[in-house]
Amino acid sequence: MLDLKRFRIIDLTREVLPGVLKVNGEYLHGREFRRFELRQFRYSPDGTFMHWIESETHVGTHVEMSAHYVDGGKSASEMPLETFIGEAVVLRFADLKPIDGKGQPIRPFHLKRVKKGEIVLMWSPYKGDEAPYISPLAARSLAEKRIKMLGVENVRVESSLNFLATHDNLLKNDIPIVEGLVNLDQIKGDRVFYIGLPLKVRGLDSSWIRAVALEEIESL
Ligand SMILES: [Zn+2]
Known part of the structure; x- marks a missing residue:
């Protein structure tokens, strides 16, 4: 079996910071050059939280x-x-x-x-x-x-x-x-x-x- 203790794991991934949704429904974009927008909603049958994502495919890593x-x-x-x-x-x-x-x-x-x-x-x-x-x-x-x-x-x-x-x-x-x-x-x-x-x-x-x-x- 692969023994992870024998390896250093280096995360090569940039954290994506989604645009911030303002009360007027527009998104404020910070560091991201391209759109990455998350909108939280409640899944109606049980009230759990989910997100809609709207984004380009060339964002972050x-x-x-x-x-x-x-x-x-x-x-x-x-x-x-x-x-x-x-x-x-x-x-x-x-x-x-x-x-x-x-x-x-x-x-x-x-x-x-x-x-x-x-x-x-x-x-x-x-x-x-x-x-x-x-x-x-x-x-x-x-x-x-x-x-x-x-x-x-x-x-x-x-x-x-x-x-x-x-x-x-x-x-x-x-x-x-x-x-x-x-x-x-x-x-x-x-x-x-x-x-x-x-x-x-x-x-x-x-x-x-x-x-x-x-x-x-x-x-x-
Ligand atoms: Zn690209």
């Missing part, structure tokens, strides 16, 4: 699938479950410093440690425009290595310089992309066991997930 980019592409309920579970390599880009406030490209030579068929997690300490971005050639290299999935924190999947190259290379090839990861900097080693499952909703282009990394505690 989410995994997007080919249905996001290709009309009729695979959606959350059609992708094999194994895609979202497995060994992941962690690539850190602290050395890829922004120049004049602009993030720099991640190139194929940065991907040397990536093995065929594994999940790739990319992290940088730079935010917004200063964050590195995936160059078109790097996106193609990830597709050629047939990675299982890409996850990012402070790494731009797209920028004005590589418009849709990552979507084109990955999503078209049924390689999902996880956006909005957090806490990748708490991973100590180069590889972890990653789990981040989408909701099983037919037709969903992208799903909110609870993503975790299991990192083996050495010295055992």
